[in-house]
Amino acid sequence: MFRKHARILVVCTVIAILSIPLYTVAAQDAAPVPDILTLPEEIAGGRPVTITVSEMPASDQPEAMETWQATAQRFMDLYPNVTIEGLELQYDPAAFTALIAGNQLPTLFRAYFTEPPKFVEQGAVADLTAYMTAAGVIDVFNPAILDVMSDGDAIYGIPKDAYALGLAYNIPMLQAAGFDGPPATWDELAEMAVALTDRDNNVAGFAFINDGSGATGWHFTNIAYGFGATSQDIIADNGDGTYSAAFGEGPAVAAMEYIQSLRWGYDVLPGATLDWGSLSEALVSGRVAMVIYAGDQFNWVYTQFPDADLTQFGYAAAPAGPNGKITLSGGNLWMVSSSATEDEQEAAAYFQLWRQFDPVEMQTAIEVTTEAVGMPTLPLFVGQYQDDFAAFREPYNKLPVENYAPFIDAVTGGEVVVQAEPSPNVQDYYAEVGTLVSEVLSVEGVDVPSRMMEVAQDFQAFALDR
Amino acid sequence: MSSHTFDQNLTGRKTKRRFASYANIRTMFFRQASAYLFLLPALIVFIVFAWMPIVQSIQMSFQDVRLGQEATWVGLDNFALMLKDPAFEIAWKNSLEFTLWSLLIGFLFPVMIAILVREMRFAKGFFRIVYFLPTVVPIAIAVIIWRFIYDPDGGVLNEILAQVGIGRQLWLQDAKLAKPALVAVMTWAGFGTTALIYIASLQDVSQELYEAAELDGATPFQRIQHVSLPHLYPVMSLMFVLQIIAVVQVFTEPFLLTNGGPGRETLTPAMHIYNRAFIRLDMGYASAWSVTMIVVLLVFSLFYRLVNSRLTSDS
Numbered sequence: 001m002f003r004k005h006a007r008i009l010v011v012c013t014v015i016a017i018l019s020i021p022l023y024t025v026a027a028q029d030a031a032p033v034p035d036i037l038t039l040p041e042e043i044a045g046g047r048p049v050t051i052t053v054s055e056m057p058a059s060d061q062p063e064a065m066e067t068w069q070a071t072a073q074r075f076m077d078l079y080p081n082v083t084i085e086g087l088e089l090q091y092d093p094a095a096f097t098a099l100i101a102g103n104q105l106p107t108l109f110r111a112y113f114t115e116p117p118k119f120v121e122q123g124a125v126a127d128l129t130a131y132m133t134a135a136g137v138i139d140v141f142n143p144a145i146l147d148v149m150s151d152g153d154a155i156y157g158i159p160k161d162a163y164a165l166g167l168a169y170n171i172p173m174l175q176a177a178g179f180d181g182p183p184a185t186w187d188e189l190a191e192m193a194v195a196l197t198d199r200d201n202n203v204a205g206f207a208f209i210n211d212g213s214g215a216t217g218w219h220f221t222n223i224a225y226g227f228g229a230t231s232q233d234i235i236a237d238n239g240d241g242t243y244s245a246a247f248g249e250g251p252a253v254a255a256m257e258y259i260q261s262l263r264w265g266y267d268v269l270p271g272a273t274l275d276w277g278s279l280s281e282a283l284v285s286g287r288v289a290m291v292i293y294a295g296d297q298f299n300w301v302y303t304q305f306p307d308a309d310l311t312q313f314g315y316a317a318a319p320a321g322p323n324g325k326i327t328l329s330g331g332n333l334w335m336v337s338s339s340a341t342e343d344e345q346e347a348a349a350y351f352q353l354w355r356q357f358d359p360v361e362m363q364t365a366i367e368v369t370t371e372a373v374g375m376p377t378l379p380l381f382v383g384q385y386q387d388d389f390a391a392f393r394e395p396y397n398k399l400p401v402e403n404y405a406p407f408i409d410a411v412t413g414g415e416v417v418v419q420a421e422p423s424p425n426v427q428d429y430y431a432e433v434g435t436l437v438s439e440v441l442s443v444e445g446v447d448v449p450s451r452m453m454e455v456a457q458d459f460q461a462f463a464l465d466r
Numbered sequence: 467m468s469s470h471t472f473d474q475n476l477t478g479r480k481t482k483r484r485f486a487s488y489a490n491i492r493t494m495f496f497r498q499a500s501a502y503l504f505l506l507p508a509l510i511v512f513i514v515f516a517w518m519p520i521v522q523s524i525q526m527s528f529q530d531v532r533l534g535q536e537a538t539w540v541g542l543d544n545f546a547l548m549l550k551d552p553a554f555e556i557a558w559k560n561s562l563e564f565t566l567w568s569l570l571i572g573f574l575f576p577v578m579i580a581i582l583v584r585e586m587r588f589a590k591g592f593f594r595i596v597y598f599l600p601t602v603v604p605i606a607i608a609v610i611i612w613r614f615i616y617d618p619d620g621g622v623l624n625e626i627l628a629q630v631g632i633g634r635q636l637w638l639q640d641a642k643l644a645k646p647a648l649v650a651v652m653t654w655a656g657f658g659t660t661a662l663i664y665i666a667s668l669q670d671v672s673q674e675l676y677e678a679a680e681l682d683g684a685t686p687f688q689r690i691q692h693v694s695l696p697h698l699y700p701v702m703s704l705m706f707v708l709q710i711i712a713v714v715q716v717f718t719e720p721f722l723l724t725n726g727g728p729g730r731e732t733l734t735p736a737m738h739i740y741n742r743a744f745i746r747l748d749m750g751y752a753s754a755w756s757v758t759m760i761v762v763l764l765v766f767s768l769f770y771r772l773v774n775s776r777l778t779s780d781s
Contacts, residue, residue, distance in 0.1 A: 439729025
């Protein structure tokens, strides 16, 4: 018995010794962790402070939850007067409206790039400029991204990630149909989708979110951008504090007619109603060949379908329209509730800045993370910091980043124009236009130009003019 | 007797009667104080969670209410805007269609089940439980199951229909099928409770009546026609009103299964209220819709009671 244990011990020792050079090589290959963060000696003057933080992984993901709690514990060890309570709450515009009304916002919470104007107008979020300035991180962020969450000189959010919508596709399915790569234009996409559609086996050639929700409007807007619409062609800023619904004519109408032809002409869309999650399920299970996709959705696939072979999926920039390749960008940010006390706001802001910028934490987090690394998203930072950040993360990539080269090359090579989401009332606009997409998909022969004009007029009267 | 004396006597009698009635109320109150105490928690809950929100909703329907901002009085503006809203006609038309579909599919079904269970000689208890089972399934779970059933690409229902040569149907994505498909889900989820109420009502019918009918040579259909159904009419009348009130307020099924779609085919007033209140944050406008819904249901209930009482008194 002892001899058996001794043998195992020897084998383990040999493996451990042999592993040292391997680890050393990996460590040498990895670029140093960029270090710019300045943290205060103490938070909230050392007074006891408790904060609530959203987006803690749910209990059905025990490993991810443990990792999250360990991160929180390290911060609490660093600042013993701070207590962090995790909430499994995910951002949802409707639910958070109720939380604001009930003064129940978490101290620190994630939201979309579209939300800061609404939250700032309602006075629901705190100004984080002082904390970000003191931490020394403002200059490394892409200024265009910081603008999204700023009102005047005040910054109300810490950017988390940014994406541009693109086209995800099933490489083997495309190859089997005789295609070398993704479509270059929207017309080509329709023709390829016809060849990829196999109704007998419940395979649709192309799909996007089609459940009629705001997310459907979000994907529609990406197609409208592809057809040449600018954000001004969707919601026009009149320059005098008023806005006009402009999507009732022009490229947005052409985009809606294109969707109509995909459903009733080419017949390449799935019959099922697909939302944000089920679109990924359809892609992973081979029920659709090509989908409009945000790069960060690969993380959802990676965590929800650990057995999925992600090397089968490629990612390219959205196809070109009359004005070339234009795509919609967005992202997520962290915000702090204004109803929290000043001590709580300080603790919340520094907790986020620490877990995002502290070199030791970045190193620890990337080594233990259960999430995907290597998603085809937009760079959050600029200058040397972005280069160092990318170099630091590169050895830890878990996704087949080579499959995303068509997207990355197009974005970094300036082949794609990245446009921000329309503003203001963008979620209202998404909801209205998403409903119309659903109508066009379900009722044959909808008079698209007149319905687009009607919806634009309704949006003007019930959202912009209210 | 002078008029003065008469007046005095009259006033005296009135005062005595008033004292007597005060005394009666006082006595009744003290005698029933414990009952009121037991009622108090329920009353407080109703006041805080039902009546106060209703009153506040009526107030907000005349205001422009934005979260985090001071409410301002706008008179009837919200109601005027509501009448211009294209969703107004669509949502109420959908509501009417839902009601008709639910009466067609869902009203007589529980009656039939209750009568069939009543007529059973064996395993009555078993069937009572079987028919009640869908009611205990949480609606969110039921919706997931129904999504699988209705999935147009390989869903259970289409697979079954394919066996008999019927082509692929877009149950929830086809403007013509979405409403009946949703009503089927609502009926499935709700008929157990309604059937149980009918079964309980049928248990009040004396067994001797059925036996007498059988001795007189009545067929099962005649027994149902002349014994069971007449007994069920008052309960059916009540369930008719309750069903319409419930269907007009329907929210969960279209919200979870179709999100009001395809297009606006399953958009209901309750969904529109939700969208305006919690997506658009336009609480005043949403309150105008809520008040309208209350008024519509109130008018319907009063009208139905009136018609029903006329019919009952005529017969």
